[in-house]
Amino acid sequence: MQSMYFLIPISLFFFVVGIFAVYYAVRTRQFDDLDNEAQRVILDDRQLRRQQLAERAAKPASQPASTAKSDLPTPSSTQQGAPHDE
Numbered sequence: 001m002q003s004m005y006f007l008i009p010i011s012l013f014f015f016v017v018g019i020f021a022v023y024y025a026v027r028t029r030q031f032d033d034l035d036n037e038a039q040r041v042i043l044d045d046r047q048l049r050r051q052q053l054a055e056r057a058a059k060p061a062s063q064p065a066s067t068a069k070s071d072l073p074t075p076s077s078t079q080q081g082a083p084h085d086e
Contacts, residue, residue, distance in 0.1 A: 025031065
């Protein structure tokens with residue numbers, strides 16, 4: 001019985017917080033356009049990917065995009081023949 005004195009106010013508090021959360025979501029128009037907002041996340045990623053592909057296509061044709069000089073390690077950055085401390 002003593003636990004009821006603790007659980008009832010806690011449950012009422014969570015009930016009021018839930019009601020306030022739903023009221024806030026409706027007031028800030030969170031439920032106005034559910035379908036388009038869900039698809040916008042996917043479409044934004046597609047647009048970003050298209051921009052990246054267009055930038056790669058704009059690189060000079062003399063260098064393939066996969067072996068551009070900036071992507072290759074320089075001889076000074078690699079230590080060939082040096083012992084590895086493991």
